[in-house]
Amino acid sequence: MAALSIRDLDDSVKEKLRLRAARNGRSMEAEIRLILTAAATEEDGPRTDLFGALTDRFAQLGGVDLDIPARTAPPRAADFGE
Template identity: 75%
Template sequence: MAAISIRDLDDSVKEKLRLRAARHGRSMEAEARAILTEAVTDERPRTDLFSALTERFARLGGVDLDLPARSHAVRAADLPE
């Protein structure tokens, strides 16, 4: 196994790493390993922006809107040439 050292890491970054590791029940070293592994492993399929936003905010639920009925028939756009 390889080992790396990270110099000049900002104290606030280290503190955030410590808190994140605690939330995940891991050591800071294990958390850093997981972050690096996820960053270089491209297993997730790329999605379009709409799909990414939908997935990210799906747990918040949706909104049902009452849309008024159309009063006019749909027509094609009249574009100048």
């Protein structure tokens, strides 16, 4: 088994880890081992873009039908002036 030392860990992070370990009935070392193991072994699933993530998140709410009027004038280039 390998040993690992973590330097410069913020005191507030250490305290949160201690409290989390106590809540779960484990030692702080066992809690950190569990966190690191879960993080290192989680599957790298396909990542979606922002639009895909939002679509998946709100798909259950249904869609919206928009009445988009027909364009009456041809598109034109932007005039930035000089």
